[in-house]
Amino acid sequence: MRELTVRIRFTSPSLGSVKGYQLAPGTGEKWPCFYMPRTPEGKVRFEATWWLSSLRFAADVLCAHQRAVSQVHFDIVVDGQPRATKYKRYFSPRKYVKHEAFMEGDEIGINCVVPDEISD
Numbered sequence: 001m002r003e004l005t006v007r008i009r010f011t012s013p014s015l016g017s018v019k020g021y022q023l024a025p026g027t028g029e030k031w032p033c034f035y036m037p038r039t040p041e042g043k044v045r046f047e048a049t050w051w052l053s054s055l056r057f058a059a060d061v062l063c064a065h066q067r068a069v070s071q072v073h074f075d076i077v078v079d080g081q082p083r084a085t086k087y088k089r090y091f092s093p094r095k096y097v098k099h100e101a102f103m104e105g106d107e108i109g110i111n112c113v114v115p116d117e118i119s120d
Contacts, residue, residue, distance in 0.1 A: 010104055055069040065117065
């Protein structure tokens with residue numbers, strides 16, 4: 001087993017999914033806003049199961065390492081900071097919801113433990 005830090009660059013926006021509220025400028029009205037899931041320390045968290053399902057799919061596509069991917073373990077904390085509520089998802093021309101997001105081109109790192117059977 002060895003520990004790796006995997007670097008991922010987003011090719012499309014990854015939006016926050018935890019609903020919260022933000023004060024509207026000038027009015028004091030609360031608007032819904034979606035944030036990234038966080039740890040109690042305030043760091044962005046991606047669930048380990050999200051990575052495992054992708055690894056299983058990749059192993060099936062490659063026809064290799066199907067058993068070994070179940071031994072890969074991921075840290076839930078990622079080492080990147082999303083852009084603060086910059087992404088707007090529109091429902092109609094005037095109705096939208098803001099999201100905290102990792103945008104296209106942003107890069108994050110994820111620590112994981114990988115069995116020796118799988119190469120870098």
